[in-house]
Each structure stands twice: as C-alpha cells, then as structure tokens.
Amino acid sequence: MVYTKRTPWTLIMGVIMVAYAYLVQSGALAGLIKYLGTARHTGEMLTLGYTFGGIAIAIGLWQLIAKNAEGHVDYYLSTIGGVTFIMLVAFIVKWGLDPQMAQWGRAAQPTLGFNFASVMNLNYVVMGIIAGIVIVNVFKVPDWAANGVRLSRLGLKTGVILLGALYSFAELQQLGKLSVVLIGIFVLGSVGVVLWWGARRNLPNSMTGVLSAGVGVCGVSAAVAAAPVVQAKSTEIAYTIGTILLFGVICMFAFPIVGKALGMGYITFGAWAGTGILNSAQVAGAALAFQPGGIETLKVAEIFNITRVLFLPIIVIWLAIWYVKREVGAQKVNVGQVLVSKFPLFVLGFILMFLLSSTGIFAPARHYQGSFFDNSDKVMIKKDRAGKEVNNYLKDPDLEVLKKDAAKVTRDDQKTALQRLIDNKKLMSIEDDDTLRGVVNAKIMSKEGNAVLVKAHRAVRHTAAKIAMFRDLIAWFFTFGLVGLGMQITMASIKQAGGQPLVIGSIVGVIKAVGSLIVVMLLVHETI
Amino acid sequence: MSEDKFDRGTALTIFGSDRHEDLVALILALIIALLVYLYI
Numbered sequence: 001m002v003y004t005k006r007t008p009w010t011l012i013m014g015v016i017m018v019a020y021a022y023l024v025q026s027g028a029l030a031g032l033i034k035y036l037g038t039a040r041h042t043g044e045m046l047t048l049g050y051t052f053g054g055i056a057i058a059i060g061l062w063q064l065i066a067k068n069a070e071g072h073v074d075y076y077l078s079t080i081g082g083v084t085f086i087m088l089v090a091f092i093v094k095w096g097l098d099p100q101m102a103q104w105g106r107a108a109q110p111t112l113g114f115n116f117a118s119v120m121n122l123n124y125v126v127m128g129i130i131a132g133i134v135i136v137n138v139f140k141v142p143d144w145a146a147n148g149v150r151l152s153r154l155g156l157k158t159g160v161i162l163l164g165a166l167y168s169f170a171e172l173q174q175l176g177k178l179s180v181v182l183i184g185i186f187v188l189g190s191v192g193v194v195l196w197w198g199a200r201r202n203l204p205n206s207m208t209g210v211l212s213a214g215v216g217v218c219g220v221s222a223a224v225a226a227a228p229v230v231q232a233k234s235t236e237i238a239y240t241i242g243t244i245l246l247f248g249v250i251c252m253f254a255f256p257i258v259g260k261a262l263g264m265g266y267i268t269f270g271a272w273a274g275t276g277i278l279n280s281a282q283v284a285g286a287a288l289a290f291q292p293g294g295i296e297t298l299k300v301a302e303i304f305n306i307t308r309v310l311f312l313p314i315i316v317i318w319l320a321i322w323y324v325k326r327e328v329g330a331q332k333v334n335v336g337q338v339l340v341s342k343f344p345l346f347v348l349g350f351i352l353m354f355l356l357s358s359t360g361i362f363a364p365a366r367h368y369q370g371s372f373f374d375n376s377d378k379v380m381i382k383k384d385r386a387g388k389e390v391n392n393y394l395k396d397p398d399l400e401v402l403k404k405d406a407a408k409v410t411r412d413d414q415k416t417a418l419q420r421l422i423d424n425k426k427l428m429s430i431e432d433d434d435t436l437r438g439v440v441n442a443k444i445m446s447k448e449g450n451a452v453l454v455k456a457h458r459a460v461r462h463t464a465a466k467i468a469m470f471r472d473l474i475a476w477f478f479t480f481g482l483v484g485l486g487m488q489i490t491m492a493s494i495k496q497a498g499g500q501p502l503v504i505g506s507i508v509g510v511i512k513a514v515g516s517l518i519v520v521m522l523l524v525h526e527t528i
Numbered sequence: 529m530s531e532d533k534f535d536r537g538t539a540l541t542i543f544g545s546d547r548h549e550d551l552v553a554l555i556l557a558l559i560i561a562l563l564v565y566l567y568i
Contacts, residue, residue, distance in 0.1 A: 001534075075536060147534075150534075150538075150541050150542045151542060154541065154549055157550060157553035158553040158556050161554060161557035162560060162561070224540075224546065344546070344550060345547060345554060346553050348554075349557055349558075361565060362564070465568050466565065469564050473564075
C-alpha cells in the first residue's frame, strides 16, 4: 500500500507558514499583532513558521515530483502532510482565534454581565479540540492528512515524557504520597464497581473487563492495553472508547467551569482533574483550559495522571486473573509476562526525565515548579537592561500593607513566615515561600496584601532558561496532540457509546468525579 | 477513520504497537532534552 497522496496541499501549507513568518519578521503584520496582543509569541511565530514551513515545502515538492513507492520512506514521510495540517490549525487557533475570542469575551462583558470566553473556557486548547472535531465531522480529514493525524498520540506521549523535566524530588515526593492514596482508592474502586455491575447486568466478560480498565485507569490507552488480556472484540473496544471519549469530552468542558465556580486553586483543581477525568489527553485539556496562561495546574494534574497510569499493570494483572477465573477455557495468563509487556514505557521516560532534572542539569537541583529559589543580594539588587539598578527588597509601603493584613493570618506556620518576611524585607527560605503561597492561593489577605506576597515571591523565584524552553515545547506538543485528538472524535465513535456500556461507564464516571471532588476539597490544600 | 484504511498500525497510531510508539516518544524526548541542554 502506498500512503503518499500526490497533493499540492503540503507544499501550499508550507508556503503559507513561511510567508506568515516572513511577514511577522518584516513587521508587515505589526498592526495585527498589536491588535491581537500576541507580541510575546513573535519568537515562536518565526521559529515554528520557518521550521515547519520549510520542512513542508521540501517534502511537499518531493512528494509531487518523485515517484512514491511502497516502503518505510513512503510510510513515514506521508505523515508530514497531516502534521503540517494539524500545526496550521494550531497556529490559527493559538495566534488568531484564541486572542480574538478573549477580546470578544471582554467586549461582550458589559452587555452579558460575564466574560463568555473565560466562563466557557474558549482558549486555544478547547478551540483546538473543537476545530479538530469540526474538521473531521463537517469536512472530513483529507486523505493526504490521515496518516499524520495518527501521530497525535505520539505528540501527547512525548509531551508527558518532557513534562518530567519540570518536576523536582521535593515536589513529587509530597504530591506523590497523596496522589497514590487518592488514585489507589478511585482507580481500584472504579474497576471493582464496573466488574461487579457488569457481571450483575450480564454483560460479556470481555466487554466488562475492557470497560473497567478504560473507566478506572487512563481511558483509551488502558482500554487498548487491557483488550488482549480479556480477549475483547473490536466492537467492544470501540464501545468502550466511544463511552470514554463522550464522557471525557463532557468532563473536559465541565470540570474547569465547576472548578472556577468553586474557586479551586491550581493544586486542588489539578488533583481533581487528574483523579476524576478518565482519559489522559482530556486531563491535560481540562488542566490547560483551567489555567491557559501557566502550567502549574497541568503539572499537578499530570502527577495524578501519571500515578493513575502507573496502576495500569496492576489492573491488567487483576483483569487477567479475573478473566481467567470467569471464562471457562480461557487461556492461562503468565502474570510476569503481562507485567513486562503491558507496562507503559513512556511512564518510564517521564521518570527518567524527572531523575535527569533532579540532578540539576537543567536548573538548580531543588527547583520547584520549574523555578528555583535564590534570595542572595546578587539577584535582589540587580541592573536592568538600561543599566539602571533595580532593588527587589520590599519597600516600606509594602511592609505596611503586610503588617495591616497580618491579623487575618491565623495559622502559626503562616504567621511565622509572614513575620520573617516583614523583618528581612525578603523571603528567607523555600519553605517560607511555599507557606506564603498557600496564603495567596487561599485568598486570606486583602488584594493589596496578596500583591505584595506575589511580589516577594517573584523576587526570589527564577526560572531557568532551559526549563522555560521545556515549558514552551510541552505546550506545543500537547496542543499538537489535542488538535489531532479532536480529529479522531467522529460522531460515529460518540454514537457507539450507546446502551449498557454508556450507562455503566457514565454512572461510575460521575461517581468517581463527584467522589474525588469531595475528597480533594477535604484533603488537598493549596500548599505543597 | 476506519481501521482497514491502514495496513500498518491502527486507526489511532502509525506504529505497530503501544510499546513501539512509547519507544519513539522516548527517543524523541531524549533528543529534544539533549538539544535543550546543549544549546539553551
């Protein structure tokens, strides 16, 4: 089978990308960039425009001129059209629709009484997935792009591995314990409930088994991984994937709205999304939709998500034993072999990247959320680009605001940290900084008091350039993966979620979402 | 996208198995990490 389609579209898209980057570089689009407020993205507009555009022009020309014969070169190069297509959609959404929607949201606020773009989470992540869904269901993914769309999951997995670089030992140790307990209860509980209920409703064992893995662990990947263990038919896998995607799409839109309505912070929302949402991609989607301008929520959600994924081998073994016991004549399963063959390698990659990052090769070893603590005079008093001295110590008016708000702080550790900040005019340790971030997130002090605490925090926290680069790359890998994911959500796959699997999967999903919300609100605090 | 449209991989991935896809993601991530380490 020859995969390359002789089409001018790859070449045309490449020319559009390069032309756009050139227009940005020449300043011809300065007015538009100023209107949309996207000046901070000009660096990536040039880099990504020229890189992807250049590759698309070269490969597009090659595919038009050369004789495409069956083989590896044809198979892998045929993905370029689809990759370029997804990136072009991502460019339009991230640099055009997203800032335009934000403007419309602000403009309509006086009339509507609320910012619809913010309330409906109409940011580039959500609009990227919607664009994908619209393209596949209204226009259909073009044949020449179909092979590239199948790379979107690779993008998501690569993003997850790179995300490991943003974690440090201190952070993961603390969240790790909590996530293991929370995830353990909800994953094992969900799998158990689906297995019990499926047996009561006389669903086939293979259907129940694959649905339990999908609902309990990590959505589509888990369903696919568990399918051979319970010898599931392709229609049963499709039913499970349809159920997971339909429920997950609803969760992805509903979770950020509920989270904002309840005034959740980055950590509580991240913990809830990572525990309650079924599919890894949708966890990322919800976390980015909740906090599109930063990555803190995504990081917390991913720790919970990764912990959930780590349960996959345990669930696979459980299902194997359960299935063998229930199915008369089912093949015997070698537990050790199942463990080795089903363990998700990208999770090992995430851990490897985390270990590399913890050695301090990308940032000082004890970095926190990608940034590191330094309160030495070298950084507290420094010169700006114009050579003017900038003093980052808190000033007397700042200290007055803190003293006035100090009475509102009741916890002993928070009172001590605040007093130390007032005495020294700067944060004295990572622990003090973390403690006072809790005060900010819990909105204990006045708006002015919080602003001073944020100022003190920013003075001692410095993001390493390498980590900043990882953040940008991760955001793009996830955007690529999620636009591609949208292109795989067909109405047919959503319709397949009918009948018993939809009822059981949705009810267990809702129980898991609500239960995890209650537990997270009770146990998780905005301090790490 | 139906599965029989592709004679290699599945409807969700161009790779033959999850393990293969994971391995490619791992290699890609390590190359990116090396480039970031060397040039940023």
